[in-house]
Amino acid sequence: MPEKRTLDAFFGVTPKKPRTDTNGPEPLSGDGLKSMHPAYPHPITDLSLSVSKEIASLPARPGKVINDQPDLDLLYFEPYIPSYLAKDLFKFLRQELPFYRVEYDINRGGLSTHIKTPRWTTVFGLDDTSIFNEAGLPIDSKTGVKVSDKKYDTIPPRPIPKCLEDLRLSTEAVTGCKFNFCLVNYYASGADSISYHSDDERFLGLDPAIASFSLGARRDFMLKHKPFPPGEEDKASKPLKLPLASGDMILMRGTTQSKWLHSIPKRTGKNAEDGGRINITFRRAMVKGGTENYYNYNVGSGPVYRWDSMKKEMMLWKG
Numbered sequence: 001m002p003e004k005r006t007l008d009a010f011f012g013v014t015p016k017k018p019r020t021d022t023n024g025p026e027p028l029s030g031d032g033l034k035s036m037h038p039a040y041p042h043p044i045t046d047l048s049l050s051v052s053k054e055i056a057s058l059p060a061r062p063g064k065v066i067n068d069q070p071d072l073d074l075l076y077f078e079p080y081i082p083s084y085l086a087k088d089l090f091k092f093l094r095q096e097l098p099f100y101r102v103e104y105d106i107n108r109g110g111l112s113t114h115i116k117t118p119r120w121t122t123v124f125g126l127d128d129t130s131i132f133n134e135a136g137l138p139i140d141s142k143t144g145v146k147v148s149d150k151k152y153d154t155i156p157p158r159p160i161p162k163c164l165e166d167l168r169l170s171t172e173a174v175t176g177c178k179f180n181f182c183l184v185n186y187y188a189s190g191a192d193s194i195s196y197h198s199d200d201e202r203f204l205g206l207d208p209a210i211a212s213f214s215l216g217a218r219r220d221f222m223l224k225h226k227p228f229p230p231g232e233e234d235k236a237s238k239p240l241k242l243p244l245a246s247g248d249m250i251l252m253r254g255t256t257q258s259k260w261l262h263s264i265p266k267r268t269g270k271n272a273e274d275g276g277r278i279n280i281t282f283r284r285a286m287v288k289g290g291t292e293n294y295y296n297y298n299v300g301s302g303p304v305y306r307w308d309s310m311k312k313e314m315m316l317w318k319g
Ligand SMILES: O=C(O)CCC(=O)C(=O)O
Pocket: 183, 185, 194, 199, 212, 221, 262, 263, 264, 279, 281
């Protein structure tokens, strides 16, 4: 992949400064390399070569097909990443990635509602119409001409950093699917959640495959069929609860997005303080509208936060 080599050569290789802060050192790094890009709020440390190689050798166990419900097609790796590595990868990514708490307004039937996304999010990637050139700017994937499009202007797209690129490449090799986007959710506690939805946006094309990784605390992944049309209510399907553990990966494919909904419900009481969970999804956006949508809802226009390992919470990143 010549594009990647040139991009790495341009951004990826800067010696790490000796540490003067108390914010680490993190496990899994160690070769002193970082991924850089003008749109990153800060450089993102690469995984060491040995960890990178280990990720290329995954999954730890083969996936099991779950398709015993109408319109459902899942491939469940339990786990994909062995637990010792998943634990360190959780800490590494929480420390290294920039996170956002996105807020936005939705208008439904003339009524405007303010939404505060109930979890931390971040996103990297570019839809199929473009690739990043050596300067890290989108160029047309067919002609190589620099793209000037307002869909890329408000929030400039950022390439997938090497640490997540390692996992993307492994996931592509194992699933045979192609992915150009990486979305990350951080659920700091049981109070963070994602409500029932399906990832069936038009910009993903028909029957998209989405690979979804869990790191850190175990959280319940709930699935239920969308309402059946009148007369078909008897096509009985029962809701599913998958208690996803650290290192697990679930590939959702076929009609899973068009016919089913999924969620991570809140947890209360003694289950609420769980140490946090990271979810990584790999997806393939086909058109520029997908890029615009993903950056709007996962980066947004608010401030950047970064994990503070002393305070053990996300803190405003002043750069
Ligand atoms: O956290 C999860 O496992 C699910 C996340 C999800 O459904 C999404 O980001 O669309």
